[in-house]
Amino acid sequence: MDKVVRSAAEAVADVPDGATLAVGGFGLCGIPSVLIRALLDAGTQDLEVVSNNCGVDDWGLGLLLQEHRLRRVVASYVGENKEFARQYLAGELEVELTPQGTLAERLRAGGSGIAAFYTRTGVGTQVAQGGLPWRYDADGTVAVASPPKPVETFTVRGEAHEYVREEAITADFALVRAAVGDRAGNLVFHASARNFNPLCAAAGRVAVAEVERLVPVGTLDPDAIHLPGIFVDRVVALTPEQVDDKRIERRTLRDGSPS
Structure with missing residues (x-):
C-alpha cells in the first residue's frame, strides 16, 4: 500500500x-x-x-x-x-x-x-497524591489541579513497594x-x-x-x-531544503557564553 x-x-x-x-x-x-x-x-x-x-x-x-x-x-x-x-x-x-x-x-x-500500568515513579509526591496545578486563574490561584491516583503495594523480587497507577x-x-x-x-x-x-x-x-x-x-x-x-x-x-532547516535549542561557545 x-x-x-x-x-x-x-x-x-x-x-x-x-x-x-x-x-x-x-x-x-x-x-x-x-x-x-x-x-x-x-x-x-x-x-x-x-x-x-x-x-x-x-x-x-x-x-x-x-x-x-x-x-x-x-x-x-x-x-x-x-x-x-x-x-x-x-x-x-x-x-x-x-x-x-x-x-x-x-x-x-x-x-x-x-x-494502564503501575510505576514507583511519583509515589509519595503530588504526582500520586494530586494537587499539581494544571491550570491557573488569572489571579494566580489554582483553577484545575491534578487528581489523586490509585496507589497499591506489590512485592517484586521479594521487596514490597508502593506503585502508582498511570493510565x-x-x-x-x-x-x-x-x-x-x-x-x-x-x-x-x-x-x-x-x-x-x-x-x-x-x-x-x-x-x-x-x-x-x-x-x-x-x-x-x-x-x-x-x-x-x-x-x-x-x-x-521532505525536500532537501526542509531537511536542512533544523534548529539548535541552545548553543554554547568554547568560552562558555551562550551565542
Missing part, C-alpha cells in the same frame, strides 16, 4: 479543531517541523498536544503556542519556552507535567492496547519525523529522534510521518526498521 501523500498540507487537512495530537521529538531533535507548520498554516486550533516538550519560542510547537492554538499540553519538560511559561502562569494554557519515563510508557501503553495515552493524530521511510510507512529514526517518535506514532489513531529520505519498499533491512508501517497511515517526503 502506497501511503505517500503529496504535501504536508494534504497530510494534516483533516485534523479538526479540538483534536488531540501526539507529537514526536526530543528537544528540537526529530520534531515534525514541516507538519507543525502545515497545521499552523491551516489555522487548526483548540488542540491538546502530548509531547516530551513544547519546542522553543520561535520553532516547533512553539509556533502553534504563539498563535494560541493550544488549549492543553501533556509534557515532561518545558523549560526552553518563555511564552509557554507565560501562558501557563496567566491561566491561558492547561499543562499536565508528567515524569519523562512515565510519559514515554503511557504512550507505549496506548500504542500497545494496555489500559495509557492515545491521540486522534500523531505527527512524527523519521530519517528514512519507505512508501509503505516503515520508518527508521536517527539517534535521539527515536526516543519519542515511535511511541507517539503507535499511540495515534492516524499517524502522519514526515521523512527526510524516501526509499522504495524492500530497500530497508527488516532488522533495521524501528517502526513497522502498520503503525503509519501517511508519509510526506
Whole structure:
C-alpha cells in the first residue's frame, strides 16, 4: 500500500479543531517541523498536544503556542519556552507535567492496547497524591489541579513497594519525523529522534510521518526498521531544503557564553 501523500498540507487537512495530537521529538531533535507548520498554516486550533516538550519560542510547537492554538499540553519538560511559561502562569494554557519515563510508557501503553500500568515513579509526591496545578486563574490561584491516583503495594523480587497507577495515552493524530521511510510507512529514526517518535506514532489513531529520505519498499533491512508501517497511515517526503532547516535549542561557545 502506497501511503505517500503529496504535501504536508494534504497530510494534516483533516485534523479538526479540538483534536488531540501526539507529537514526536526530543528537544528540537526529530520534531515534525514541516507538519507543525502545515497545521499552523491551516489555522487548526483548540488542540491538546502530548509531547516530551513544547519546542522553543520561535520553532516547533512553539509556533502553534504563539498563535494560541493550544488549549492543553501533556509534557515532561518545558523549560526552553518563555511564552509557554507565560501562558501557563496567566491561566491561558492547561499543562499536565508528567515524569519523562512515565510519559514515554503511557504512550507505549496506548500504542500497545494496555489500559494502564503501575510505576514507583511519583509515589509519595503530588504526582500520586494530586494537587499539581494544571491550570491557573488569572489571579494566580489554582483553577484545575491534578487528581489523586490509585496507589497499591506489590512485592517484586521479594521487596514490597508502593506503585502508582498511570493510565495509557492515545491521540486522534500523531505527527512524527523519521530519517528514512519507505512508501509503505516503515520508518527508521536517527539517534535521539527515536526516543519519542515511535511511541507517539503507535499511540495515534492516524499517524502522519514526515521523512527526510524516501526509499522504495524492500530497500530497508527488516532488522533495521524501528517502526513497522502498520503503525503509519501517511508519509510526506521532505525536500532537501526542509531537511536542512533544523534548529539548535541552545548553543554554547568554547568560552562558555551562550551565542
